[in-house]
Each structure stands twice: as structure tokens, then as C-alpha cells.
Amino acid sequence: MxxxxxxxxxxxxxxxxxxxxxxxxxxxxxxxxxxxxxxxxxxxxxxxxxxxxxxxxxxxxxxxxxxxxxxxxxxxxxxxxxxxxxxxxxxxxxxxxxxxxxxxxxxxxxxxxxxxxxxxxxxxxxxxxxxxxxxxxxxxxxxxxxxxxxxxxxxxxxxxxxxxxPITFELLPDKFTIKDLQDLYESILGIQIDNRNFRRKLIKKKYIIALDEKQTGVSKKPAQLYMFSRDVYKKVYEKNFLINI
Amino acid sequence: MxxxxxxxxxxxxxxxxxxxxxxxxxxxxxxxxxxxxxxxxxxxxxxxxxxxxxxxxxxxxxxxxxxxxxxxxxxxxxxxxxxxxxxxxxxxxxxxxxxxxxxxxxxxxxxxxxxxxxxxxxxxxxxxxxxxxxxxxxxxxxxxxxxxxxxxxxxxxxxxxxxxxPITFELLPDKFTIKDLQDLYESILGIQIDNRNFRRKLIKKKYIIALDEKQTGVSKKPAQLYMFSRDVYKKVYEKNFLINI
Missing domain, CATH: 3.90.79.10 (Nucleoside Triphosphate Pyrophosphohydrolase)
Incomplete structure (x- = not known):
């Protein structure tokens, strides 16, 4: 070159x-x-x-x-x-x-x-x-x-x-808590999101996968870790893609 | 210049x-x-x-x-x-x-x-x-x-x-029928959409406004004409914008 x-x-x-x-x-x-x-x-x-x-x-x-x-x-x-x-x-x-x-x-x-x-x-x-x-x-x-x-x-x-x-997941570590994801949306959108609603909605999403792992190195009660599956997202998205019309 | x-x-x-x-x-x-x-x-x-x-x-x-x-x-x-x-x-x-x-x-x-x-x-x-x-x-x-x-x-x-x-409306005349809108989505997305479902969903949208007018110059029964309101869309969108998270 x-x-x-x-x-x-x-x-x-x-x-x-x-x-x-x-x-x-x-x-x-x-x-x-x-x-x-x-x-x-x-x-x-x-x-x-x-x-x-x-x-x-x-x-x-x-x-x-x-x-x-x-x-x-x-x-x-x-x-x-x-x-x-x-x-x-x-x-x-x-x-x-x-x-x-x-x-x-x-x-x-x-x-x-x-x-x-x-x-x-x-x-x-x-x-x-x-x-x-x-x-x-x-x-x-x-x-x-x-x-x-x-x-x-x-x-x-x-x-x-x-x-x-699902580009927000690019901004998170591979393993994250639901609170991390909420913090991220709040900082991107500049808004406060209701904790319970957010958690309830998000853990229902098929592409947010609960791992057999919890946070380490935190003083409070360690939270459940999750990962994002792009494969699952694609399948779900293809199925639902007319929902927004 | x-x-x-x-x-x-x-x-x-x-x-x-x-x-x-x-x-x-x-x-x-x-x-x-x-x-x-x-x-x-x-x-x-x-x-x-x-x-x-x-x-x-x-x-x-x-x-x-x-x-x-x-x-x-x-x-x-x-x-x-x-x-x-x-x-x-x-x-x-x-x-x-x-x-x-x-x-x-x-x-x-x-x-x-x-x-x-x-x-x-x-x-x-x-x-x-x-x-x-x-x-x-x-x-x-x-x-x-x-x-x-x-x-x-x-x-x-x-x-x-x-x-x-709501950019699809840019492709339609100012006054259109629900069937026109369905034809448009079908041609953009290259799919068949169920008539009744589409009509039912679309006429519920607040930003699709029924006019006091019907089609003219058609041989079949003239269909109801609608318009798209960008103002209403904005209001609705602002209210619902967290729905997709």
C-alpha cells in the first residue's frame, strides 16, 4: 500500500x-x-x-x-x-x-x-x-x-x-448485571428509568441470558450476571419485525 | 458562488x-x-x-x-x-x-x-x-x-x-387509502401482509387521520382516504419512546 x-x-x-x-x-x-x-x-x-x-x-x-x-x-x-x-x-x-x-x-x-x-x-x-x-x-x-x-x-x-x-451491548463488558444495563440506558438517554419495570421487562427478553455466575468483588449482595446473545436477538427480531408498523 | x-x-x-x-x-x-x-x-x-x-x-x-x-x-x-x-x-x-x-x-x-x-x-x-x-x-x-x-x-x-x-409517508400522495399504505409496505419489504390485521392495526394509530373524503375515479366501491400527521406522530413517539427497550 x-x-x-x-x-x-x-x-x-x-x-x-x-x-x-x-x-x-x-x-x-x-x-x-x-x-x-x-x-x-x-x-x-x-x-x-x-x-x-x-x-x-x-x-x-x-x-x-x-x-x-x-x-x-x-x-x-x-x-x-x-x-x-x-x-x-x-x-x-x-x-x-x-x-x-x-x-x-x-x-x-x-x-x-x-x-x-x-x-x-x-x-x-x-x-x-x-x-x-x-x-x-x-x-x-x-x-x-x-x-x-x-x-x-x-x-x-x-x-x-x-x-x-442491540448496539448498547457493545458498550458493556461481556458479562453484566441488569443494573449495569439500566445505568447504560440512563446515561445514553439522559433519563431516569424505573428500576422494577426495567428489570421485569429485560429479564423476559430471550436474548438476555442469565449466566451461572454472580458479581465478584462487591461489598453488597452480588448480583446475577447476564450475557447478550446476538444469535437469539436475530431470531427474535426476524419474527417480530412487523410489530412496529 | x-x-x-x-x-x-x-x-x-x-x-x-x-x-x-x-x-x-x-x-x-x-x-x-x-x-x-x-x-x-x-x-x-x-x-x-x-x-x-x-x-x-x-x-x-x-x-x-x-x-x-x-x-x-x-x-x-x-x-x-x-x-x-x-x-x-x-x-x-x-x-x-x-x-x-x-x-x-x-x-x-x-x-x-x-x-x-x-x-x-x-x-x-x-x-x-x-x-x-x-x-x-x-x-x-x-x-x-x-x-x-x-x-x-x-x-x-x-x-x-x-x-x-414514519418516512414511508413521503412515498405516498398526501391523501391515501389504507390499501395504498399496505401496498407500499409490501413493495418495500417484499412480503405479503395480512389485509385485516394491517387495517385493524393502522386505523388505530393516532397519527393516521381519516379525512371526510373518499377515492374518486375508481370503478369499485371508493375507499376512505387518510392523511399522515407528523405533529401527532411526534407526540405519540415521544410518549412511547421507551417501549422498545
Whole structure:
């Protein structure tokens, strides 16, 4: 593969992670820093999504996976190409123009945006060269380029999909409690869900499988662990797919 | 607006139309023809989606609307940016290479694909300069570039959305019969739906509003006409949006 990059097409990756301990839906961001003040005395110190130009012989999906792998070391995560951002003025803030000059990139760049889903603990952030960190979706730092818009649109898509597709399970560990799942829905949807109703509904779902295992290392009474079965979900979904009409 | 085009980024538009008379979900395609055989004696005579490069000062959405308006004369249709196609070899069929040479465009073009929804009768195809025609989704002609793939992915997205969002109504006239709606679902989903069940379910939906009107110009007993209310749908949806969890 030649590494000649296409100067005006990029991918950007919104990495969503759910932190089961703090019950927080987070986004992985990297620090963008330019220390030398320019003539207008602007110092850049904000956060951006991980992203890069695509290479000439590379598919868009491969470019997104490559960028994510460079940041996290991970492969084969749930990945969704959700939108393209191509407004002529999307990189025209003063800071972005200064940054683009220092990095020598094209201000009329169209970016193909992906989101990735995983439990936060799968990423080892120690010694990462990008100064990356998790931020709660509801408490994001100052963002560069149009990345606040990109994150917001990814989040809207995730909210919608969480109600219609079994993608939420990508954000949980393989084994989880019903409370974990409820915490996750509450943090995605930004709402309070009634405990008992949720539990009653969820344990009836055929694709939520009770394991012969309980939580370990908790001080309170250990809760039952469950897994999600994609195979069962598919069967159930195929059978019911006309229900929503 | 300058009309300088960006040579390696385009939009392509899958125009879905529902023909209430023939009960067929159709796609609007334009004829691609190159009459002068080249040295390999290849004559091009196939069909493609309508599409074009984006201009330097233009948003992607505006580019898609512009292309659609040039073909149909229509504005303000339902429009959905559903995927980007950027495989390095997506325009590398022999016919496409010959075509690209004659049209002088870049073979490494990334295209942002949209679909549009409308009832077929809204488009007047007489005297259109592009030799455009409707084709049933299940009986498409030979297609150029990667447009078969683009149409198939648009169709999958439409199928999924038709079960979760009220976009199907965009394909119907403002006033429709329950039978029209059933025909539409059957043609989108490629299935047979039980008449009585469908009618019973649908007339209970608060957002399907019975009008004080019946069909005209039909030989059989004229059927009740209905309209779809987006306002009511929103209210109902907001109330029920946790049902699917």
C-alpha cells in the first residue's frame, strides 16, 4: 500500500466508551496543543477527535480502523459510519486556520465520521502518545474544528439506535448485571428509568441470558450476571419485525 | 458562488418513487451512453444514478439538492444522506474507465450517497434532457460504476427505517387509502401482509387521520382516504419512546 494521502478527504472517529463504575457515557478525545503563540497571540490548547486523511489505496472503513488502532491498539470494535461533514466553512475558526497552517492541511476537507463503541476499561491510556482522555458526553472540554457538532450528531444517532438495535451491548463488558444495563440506558438517554419495570421487562427478553455466575468483588449482595446473545436477538427480531408498523 | 468543482468528491442520489397505480417501488435512473466504440469496441449503454461533483463553496446537502433539482425540477423533497462510498476501486470497471476518460474525471472519487423519497407521479419525465426513467427496485437494468451497490445499500436503509420511522409517508400522495399504505409496505419489504390485521392495526394509530373524503375515479366501491400527521406522530413517539427497550 502506498501511503500517499488524499489531501482533502479525512476520517474522524467518535469513540464512545461506557464506564460501568462511574456510570458515565464518555468520549475519547486527544489534546490539540500549539504552544508557540502566533502574531495574534493565540495559543491552542483544546481537544479534538482522533482522525486522519485517507490514503490513496485505502477504503474509508480501513482508514477509520487504522486511526482507531493507532490511538488505542484495538481491532475489530463495533464501528458505524454515520455521517459526512463537508461544509465549506467547517475548519474556518481562527484557531483551526492557524493549526492547519502549522500542519499543512487543506481547509476544504470533507470528513467521513465514524463512531466506535466499547467499554472504557478496554483502552489502556497510559503512555499513549496523543495525550488522550475520556470525557463525559455531558461535560466535554473546549473542542477544535467542528468536532462538537460531529460528536453531537454521533450522540443523536447512538440514542436513536439504542432504542431500535442491540448496539448498547457493545458498550458493556461481556458479562453484566441488569443494573449495569439500566445505568447504560440512563446515561445514553439522559433519563431516569424505573428500576422494577426495567428489570421485569429485560429479564423476559430471550436474548438476555442469565449466566451461572454472580458479581465478584462487591461489598453488597452480588448480583446475577447476564450475557447478550446476538444469535437469539436475530431470531427474535426476524419474527417480530412487523410489530412496529 | 464560484462553480469550481472539487474533482474527487461527488454526490450520488438514489431517487425512490412509489407508483400507487402499479404498486411498485421504483428507482429513477439516467441513461449513460457512449456511442463511439473505442479500440476495444466497447459501447456504453447502461444506467446510472444522478450525481455530480460538489462545488468548492457548496455544502454536501446543497450539492445533492442541486443535482436532484436539475433532474426533476423539484425542491424540498425528503432527503437522507445515508452512506459514503470510497473504495479505491469503485470506478475501475473497464466501462467506467472509458467513460471517465471521455468525461475527464478522477477515478479516485469518493461519493456521498443520498436517497430521496417521493410519489412517482410528482416527477414529469417528458422532455427531460437526461433520458431518465423509473425502474422497479426488483428489476433494475444494467448499472454503471458501483451504483448497484449504492442502490442496494439505500434500499436496506429504507427497509430498516420504514419499520422505525414514519418516512414511508413521503412515498405516498398526501391523501391515501389504507390499501395504498399496505401496498407500499409490501413493495418495500417484499412480503405479503395480512389485509385485516394491517387495517385493524393502522386505523388505530393516532397519527393516521381519516379525512371526510373518499377515492374518486375508481370503478369499485371508493375507499376512505387518510392523511399522515407528523405533529401527532411526534407526540405519540415521544410518549412511547421507551417501549422498545
Amino acid at each position: 502506498t501511503l500517499e494521502k488524499i489531501p482533502n478527504i479525512s476520517v474522524d472517529c467518535v469513540v464512545f466508551g461506557f464506564d460501568v463504575i462511574s456510570k458515565s457515557l464518555n468520549v475519547l478525545l486527544i489534546n490539540r496543543r500549539l504552544n508557540k503563540p502566533n502574531k495574534e497571540n493565540i495559543i491552542i490548547d483544546d481537544y479534538v477527535l482522533t482522525g486522519y486523511h485517507i490514503y490513496k489505496n485505502e477504503t474509508l472503513d480501513d482508514a477509520a480502523s487504522r486511526v482507531l488502532n493507532e490511538l488505542t491498539g484495538l481491532h475489530n470494535l463495533y464501528k458505524k459510519q454515520f455521517k459526512v461533514f463537508g461544509n465549506p466553512n467547517r475548519l474556518m475558526n481562527k484557531k483551526d486556520i492557524i493549526w492547519a497552517e502549522s500542519e499543512n492541511f487543506n481547509l476544504r476537507t470533507v470528513t467521513v465520521a465514524y463512531y466506535f463503541l466499547l467499554p472504557t476499561h478496554e483502552v489502556n491510556l497510559e503512555e499513549n502518545p496523543y495525550n488522550a482522555n475520556w470525557f463525559p458526553i455531558n461535560n466535554l472540554p473546549e473542542l477544535g474544528f467542528d468536532h462538537e457538532k460531529i460528536i453531537n450528531e454521533a450522540y443523536e444517532d447512538l440514542k436513536f439506535k439504542s432504542l431500535h438495535e | 464560484t462553480l469550481e468543482k472539487i474533482p474527487n468528491i461527488s454526490v450520488d442520489c438514489v431517487v425512490f418513487g412509489f407508483d400507487v397505480i402499479s404498486k411498485s417501488l421504483n428507482v429513477l435512473l439516467i441513461n449513460r451512453r457512449l456511442n463511439k466504440p473505442n479500440k476495444e469496441n466497447i459501447i456504453i449503454d447502461d444506467y446510472v444514478l444522478t450525481g455530480y461533483h460538489i462545488y468548492k463553496n457548496e455544502t454536501l446537502d446543497d450539492a445533492a439538492s442541486r443535482v436532484l433539482n436539475e433532474l426533476t425540477g423539484l425542491h424540498n423533497l425528503y432527503k437522507k444522506q445515508f452512506k459514503v462510498f470510497g473504495n479505491p476501486n469503485r470506478l475501475m470497471n473497464k466501462k467506467d474507465i472509458i467513460w471517465a476518460e471521455s468525461e475527464n474525471f478522477n477515478l479516485r472519487t469518493v461519493t456521498v450517497a443520498y436517497y430521496f423519497l417521493l410519489p412517482t407521479h410528482e416527477v414529469n419525465l417528458e422532455e427531460n434532457p437526461y433520458n431518465a426513467n423509473w425502474f422497479p427496485i426488483n428489476n433494475l437494468p444494467e448499472l454503471g460504476f458501483d451504483h448497484e451497490k449504492i442502490i442496494n445499500e439505500a434500499y436496506e436503509d429504507l427497509k430498516f427505517k420504514s419499520l422505525h420511522e
